[in-house]
Amino acid sequence: MKSILSIASLGCFLGSAYAHTIFQELWVNGVAQGHKVGIRVPSYDGPIENVTTNDLICNGGINPYFQPISQTIIDVPAGAEVTAEFHHTIHGKNPGDLSDPIDPTHKGPLLAYLAKVPSALQTDVTGLDWFKIYEDGYGPGTQWAVDRLIANEGLVTFTIPECIPAGEYLLRVELIALHSAFSYPGAQFYMSCAQIRVTGGGNAVPAPITHFPGAYSGTDPGIKLSIYYPPVTNYVIPGPPVFSCNGTAPSTSSAVVPSSPVSSTVAPQPTGPTVGQWGQCGGIGYTGPTTCVAGTTCFAQSDYVRTSLFCFDAG
Ligand SMILES: *[C@@H]1O[C@H](CO)[C@@H](O)[C@H](O)[C@H]1NC(C)=O
Ligand SMILES: *[C@@H]1O[C@H](CO)[C@@H](O)[C@H](O)[C@H]1NC(C)=O
Ligand SMILES: [Cu+2]
Numbered sequence: 001m002k003s004i005l006s007i008a009s010l011g012c013f014l015g016s017a018y019a020h021t022i023f024q025e026l027w028v029n030g031v032a033q034g035h036k037v038g039i040r041v042p043s044y045d046g047p048i049e050n051v052t053t054n055d056l057i058c059n060g061g062i063n064p065y066f067q068p069i070s071q072t073i074i075d076v077p078a079g080a081e082v083t084a085e086f087h088h089t090i091h092g093k094n095p096g097d098l099s100d101p102i103d104p105t106h107k108g109p110l111l112a113y114l115a116k117v118p119s120a121l122q123t124d125v126t127g128l129d130w131f132k133i134y135e136d137g138y139g140p141g142t143q144w145a146v147d148r149l150i151a152n153e154g155l156v157t158f159t160i161p162e163c164i165p166a167g168e169y170l171l172r173v174e175l176i177a178l179h180s181a182f183s184y185p186g187a188q189f190y191m192s193c194a195q196i197r198v199t200g201g202g203n204a205v206p207a208p209i210t211h212f213p214g215a216y217s218g219t220d221p222g223i224k225l226s227i228y229y230p231p232v233t234n235y236v237i238p239g240p241p242v243f244s245c246n247g248t249a250p251s252t253s254s255a256v257v258p259s260s261p262v263s264s265t266v267a268p269q270p271t272g273p274t275v276g277q278w279g280q281c282g283g284i285g286y287t288g289p290t291t292c293v294a295g296t297t298c299f300a301q302s303d304y305v306r307t308s309l310f311c312f313d314a315g
Pocket of ligand 2: 244246
């Protein structure tokens with residue numbers, strides 16, 4: 001029960017309840033469009049964890065939409081810079097909340113997709129043709145996209161391609177938290193869809209097209225992985241490559257997937273001390289041993305205990 005005491009010492013974090021996040025405001029060329037305006041925001045900040053459910057499209061299923069759903073469509077000139085603003089709860093920025101915009105353990109990538117729609121206000125979001133317009137994963141160094149989001153106080157900025165046809169679109173901005181992604185389900189998907197009207201534009205046919213659900217699988221290397229051990233060296237962002245008006249450019253993160261030569265020799269075993277069951281094996285500021293004793297896995301047991309990792313039973 002010693003482990004319980006060490007967990008209890010994290011009490012200052014336990015009080016912040018769930019440490020999730022919501023994309024809840026859109027900026028266009030540096031101008032904020034209003035809190036919850038033009039975005040289908042869930043009223044609860046919990047994650048979607050099932051990659052085959054329709055809730056993965058625009059949220060709002062198990063996390064019912066804030067009511068009334070905004071009937072605003074945000075005008076966005078093609079080629080504009082847009083900024084998605086994330087916060088821990090639907091109530092917006094809270095500088096006193098250590099988990100705003102998201103708890104720092106919730107490391108992972110940020111992605112954005114567009115789908116052209118007859119009406120950005122249509123309620124049915126199934127069966128749409130999505131293309132990816134932005135992704136940010138891991139690196140340089142050990143920085144995740146989420147680390148950059150936190151440093152930017154919840155803001156992530158990217159460009160709406162200047163060549164896409166004018167018209168109404170849903171803009172799906174997504175954060176994937178990987179702190180529990182060592183098994184599936186485990187990765188946490190946080191997304192909202194903004195309702196936009198692209199003006200100007202061109203006549204490009206965006207590609208490749210993907211679908212939600214369908215874009216992700218529970219076995220994708222970017223969805224089922226341990227981000228703690230072995231250290232991540234080459235994170236593969238899930239989903240298709242990013243569409244670019246210059247032609248589809250390979251993602252910087254996924255371009256260098258090693259063709260892992262299979263060796264018949266036994267993989268080198270990590271050296272150094274082994275952490276016993278329930279022992280601490282990682283977390284913010286932790287510098288001790290990270291190898292768990294056989295039969296246990298290093299992870300944060302729940303969102304209540306997010307800032308330290310312990311060797312829990314692998315099963
Ligand atoms: C995931 O969603 C699909 C589609 O709604 C459903 O059939 C399946 O049971 C869900 N899986 C879990 C583990 O909830
Ligand atoms: C596309 O072209 C623009 C303008 O030349 C350039 O700034 C941008 O970096 C290019 N993007 C890619 C992905 O090659
Ligand atoms: Cu969370």
